[in-house]
Amino acid sequence: MSVARQPIGVIGTGYVGLVTAAGFAELGSEVWCIDIDVAKVERLRRGEVPIYEPGLEELLKRNSSRMHFSTDIADALEHARLLFVAVGTPPTYSGDADLSAVRAVVEAIPASDRHALVMKSTVPCGTGASLTRVFAEQGKDGLGYVSCPEFLKEGSAVKDFLNPDRVVVGDSGGWAGDAVVELYSPLDAPLVRTDIASAEMVKLASNAFLATKISFINEIANVCEETGADVVEVARGMGLDDRIGAKFLQAGIGFGGSCFPKDVDALKQLAGNSGYHFQLLTAVIDVNDLQKRRVIGKLQRHLGSLAGKRVALLGLAFKPNTDDMREASSLVLSARLLADGARIAAYDPVAEEQARLLVSGIDFASSPLDAVEGADAVVLVTEWQELLDLDWQKVAAAMKGDLVIDGRNALDPEAVRAAGLVYEGIGRR
Ligand code: UGA
Numbered sequence: 001m002s003v004a005r006q007p008i009g010v011i012g013t014g015y016v017g018l019v020t021a022a023g024f025a026e027l028g029s030e031v032w033c034i035d036i037d038v039a040k041v042e043r044l045r046r047g048e049v050p051i052y053e054p055g056l057e058e059l060l061k062r063n064s065s066r067m068h069f070s071t072d073i074a075d076a077l078e079h080a081r082l083l084f085v086a087v088g089t090p091p092t093y094s095g096d097a098d099l100s101a102v103r104a105v106v107e108a109i110p111a112s113d114r115h116a117l118v119m120k121s122t123v124p125c126g127t128g129a130s131l132t133r134v135f136a137e138q139g140k141d142g143l144g145y146v147s148c149p150e151f152l153k154e155g156s157a158v159k160d161f162l163n164p165d166r167v168v169v170g171d172s173g174g175w176a177g178d179a180v181v182e183l184y185s186p187l188d189a190p191l192v193r194t195d196i197a198s199a200e201m202v203k204l205a206s207n208a209f210l211a212t213k214i215s216f217i218n219e220i221a222n223v224c225e226e227t228g229a230d231v232v233e234v235a236r237g238m239g240l241d242d243r244i245g246a247k248f249l250q251a252g253i254g255f256g257g258s259c260f261p262k263d264v265d266a267l268k269q270l271a272g273n274s275g276y277h278f279q280l281l282t283a284v285i286d287v288n289d290l291q292k293r294r295v296i297g298k299l300q301r302h303l304g305s306l307a308g309k310r311v312a313l314l315g316l317a318f319k320p321n322t323d324d325m326r327e328a329s330s331l332v333l334s335a336r337l338l339a340d341g342a343r344i345a346a347y348d349p350v351a352e353e354q355a356r357l358l359v360s361g362i363d364f365a366s367s368p369l370d371a372v373e374g375a376d377a378v379v380l381v382t383e384w385q386e387l388l389d390l391d392w393q394k395v396a397a398a399m400k401g402d403l404v405i406d407g408r409n410a411l412d413p414e415a416v417r418a419a420g421l422v423y424e425g426i427g428r429r
Pocket of ligand 1: 151155207257318
């Protein structure tokens with residue numbers, strides 16, 4: 001697959017940057033990856049992959065001859081006309097996105113009519129307009145600007161990049177938008193070619209809608225618990241309606257990660273800044289905050305006071321197939337349990353190193369069975385396949401108590417009950 005394709009620069013080597021870079025290299029481009037983190041660039045040059053993402057290491061290895069890593073943006077400017085920007089846009093205290101890393105990239109780029117920025121980072125609607133104003137103020141009118149939001153999911157990022165549901169390209173005319181469309185053309189995905197503001201809003205609205213879907217099914221789950229219905233059955237019945245769709249209807253202990261919590265907040269804040277109160281998103285955030293604590297009430301109902309009780313947390317990452325702990329439900333859960341005096345043993349197949357940086361006062365176990373040893377209760381927090389495949393007879397033999405809370409409705413209740421354990425899901429009978 002190596003027809004010569006246009007070279008690109010990618011600024012920022014986080015999840016989005018690295019996957020974008022490796023993906024375009026796979027499609028045949030020479031890629032110059034730029035990051036200010038010297039140690040990270042050194043590791044990447046040695047062929048080490050700083051994040052856990054299925055398939056990424058192989059993709060980087062396979063395309064290593066086309067991938068170049070540097071801390072100097074001039075290297076990318078020399079070889080490529082399109083510079084994909086994939087730097088972090090974390091939330092500020094006000095809920096607005098922090099665009100300082102994006103602004104630093106703009107500062108670092110000299111006036112040029114050969115180059116264009118292609119925005120992959122998730123930014124507020126209006127960022128493209130304000131950055132093109134900055135270009136003009138700094139005498140860099142010749143720089144092109146394209147909004148090209150990324151929709152990949154951690155844990156399946158490589159697959160998502162190479163098989164996108166759609167490619168969205170927002171621009172205001174000029175060569176750069178066409179060049180981005182051409183870059184994506186081998187993927188043969190539906191294309192949404194639009195203006196910059198609309199492209200920016202597609203990204204924010206998509207994440208906000210998916211988060212709304214999750215909070216919605218979580219509230220249905222909570223009502224199911226009051227009414228005797230089973231949310232898994234309800235979601236199955238709802239999801240068969242094409243207009244609703246089955247995806248993102250899995251009730252559980254709330255959404256986490258580096259995107260949904262931040263992006264929902266950022267859209268709410270963006271609306272608020274222009275005088276509009278986005279009521280629905282306020283509820284989506286509130287429901288999610290409460291959902292993360294719901295397991296505590298379930299534990300108390302079965303065990304009484306949690307002081308001195310041993311609770312095993314199975315899975316810590318915000319979702320399976322990633323080591324990402326950002327906004328993980330396990331962080332809220334473990335802090336609440338510790339505050340109530342419980343003792344925690346936790347196991348995660350991949351995220352332990354990241355978790356250790358954020359959580360103290362809990363024991364990290366080297367296997368699921370070590371974690372459940374002597375436990376009064378077990379909570380499934382992240383639905384890693386390894387945890388779904390557990391032998392529940394062995395778990396029952398190792399535990400002191402008999403309570404299993406399935407925070408992701410991902411276990412087979414019958415298999416758990418057959419081992420003599422008490423199964424409780426979220427919104428399940
Ligand atoms: C999300 C979006 O799905 C991507 O399209 C988007 O590109 C990305 O954010 C981003 O903006 O960068 P990601 O955060 O990697 O991707 O993870 P998701 O698979 O969307 O899961 C987010 C959270 O929702 C996880 O905590 C997951 O456990 C939870 N979730 C998901 C549920 O609780 N129920 C569901 O039915 C689905």
